[in-house]
Amino acid sequence: MRCASCLRRSLHIGERTLVLVNPEPQPLPAEQLPLLAAFVIALAATLGTLFIGEVLGQRPCTLCWYQRITMFPLVPIIGLSIWRGDGMAHR
Numbered sequence: 001m002r003c004a005s006c007l008r009r010s011l012h013i014g015e016r017t018l019v020l021v022n023p024e025p026q027p028l029p030a031e032q033l034p035l036l037a038a039f040v041i042a043l044a045a046t047l048g049t050l051f052i053g054e055v056l057g058q059r060p061c062t063l064c065w066y067q068r069i070t071m072f073p074l075v076p077i078i079g080l081s082i083w084r085g086d087g088m089a090h091r
Helices: 030-055 062-071 074-084
Strands: 008-013 016-021
Touching: 030 062, 030 074, 062 074
Parallel strands: none
Antiparallel strands: 008 016
């Protein structure tokens, strides 16, 4: 539980008063847990392939390139869907 001063803060700019409110953190709904798991897997795969290719210097085969082409865009697509909270990625 937060105190009243933490929940409500005022910022005075000239004659105007801007009230800043800290919303309580919302738990992730159960229907978004598979989406979060897909985001974590896509992020791990993307970071892993970038590490292997850029740091270790191993060149990927043709099949690996096709897998990367489909994996790389998943991170921003799923991440934006989770951030917006609209669920458009799993419809």
